[in-house]
Amino acid sequence: MKINIGIIGGAGYTGGELLRILLNHPQVNINFVNSKSQVGKPVYSTHGDLLGETDLLFSDEQSFDKVDAIFLCSGHNESKKFLAANNVPTNVKIIDLSTDFRDESNGFVYGLPELQRETIKNATKIANPGCFATSIQLAILPLAKAGLIKDDIHVSAITGSTGAGQSLSATTHFSWRNNNISIYKAFTHQHLQEINQSIKGLQPSFENLINFIPYRGNFTRGIMANVYTKFSGTLEEAKELYKNYYASHPFTHISDQEIDLKQVVNTNKCILHLEKHGDNLLISSIIxxxxxxxxxxxxxxxxxxxxxxESAGLKMKSVGF
Structure with missing residues (x-):
């Protein structure tokens, strides 16, 4: 029996990506795709890659009695407004892709499977992690779990333009972004809150700084985060720690070779690469x-x-060249 789902805010990048995945999911039926701006239009008129894949139309439907789960793909602060305005039945699971409930307020569970898979299995409301937060946390969770973060954490990370959403602005316009690179929200990025929350959940004694410098990249998809902190063990000990932590997780892998972004684009993978430089452990993370x-x-x-x-509908291959 298939799971019936609805998508709220299906016209944006995350909505389009969700459609692309779910249309090929063997155990999911898409009941409706809601969009305030595109009502009545074919889904493929906005998401051109879905031409020939579906005849679904965008609608203003919100028929909760017809679905088992809904995905909230609207902008930040919109999920709170939506749930305040709509009485979603308790038997309908909610997966929110905004920042609104990542502090686990309002009964939501923080949805990073590599952190709390068992809790997610029993959740009815799930707050999907942020993109930078995912890549950075996967780089440091094994250290936190072992209580080995003893110093500040330093992060330099670059993201593709799709991370900013579809709305045009001075820093997302092609003519500015192409052949260009810039930093933004240095030391103040909103994902720091959820990263700190997760680290302290694993290592309550953690009181150090996370020094995070985010970069806007001149490419469309992907994140590379380079994370380093003091580590007294050997590189071999670090690799063993990481491989043991992620042994049962199907999407996070440790590479002994240097990594590049094309290995993960169009996939649900995270690939990590570890190096030891003096007293510092450098963890490179790509998603x-x-x-x-x-x-x-x-x-x-x-x-x-x-x-x-766990991997149903998600066995996608990257485009290597």
Whole structure:
């Protein structure tokens, strides 16, 4: 029996990516795709890659009695407004892709499977992690779990333009972004809150700084985060720690070779590479910001919440060249 789902805010990047994944999910039926701006239009008129894949139309439908789960793909602060205005039945699971409930307020569970898979399995409301937060946390969770973060954490990370959403602005316009690079929200990025929350959940004694410098990249998809902190052990000990932590997780992998972004674009993977430089352990982390950093992870959470194989519908291959 298939899971019936509805998508709220289906015209944006995360909504389009979610549709692309769910249309090929063997155990999901898409009941409706809601969009305030595109009502009555074919889904493929906005998401051109879906031409020939579906005849679904955008609608203003919100028929909660017809679905088992809904995905909230609207902008930040919109999920709170939506839930305040709509009485979603308690038997309908909610997966929110905004920042609104990542502090686990209003009964939401923080949906990073590599952190709390078992809790997600029993959740009815799931707050999907942020894209930068996902890549950075996966780089440091094993250290926190072992209580080995003893110093400040330093992060330099770059993201593709799709991380800013579809709305045009001075810093997302092609003519500015192409052949360009810039930093933004240095030391103040909103994802720091959820990163700190997760680290302290694993290592309550953590009181150090996370020095995070985010970069806007001149490419469309993907995140590379380079994270380093003091580590007294050997590189071999660090690799063993990481491989043991992620042994049961299907999407996070440790590479002994240097990594590059094309390995993960269009997949739900995170690939980590570890190096030791003096007293510092450098962890490089790569994900696709729209899949493992957003819609793919949301489907991963759907799978867990409904007792499906965790990787159902998510066995996608990257484009290597």
């Amino acid at each position: 696709d910001n729209l899949t493992k950093g957003a819609s793919g992870q949301a489907v991963q959470n759907l799978n867990l919440a409904f007792g499906l194989e």
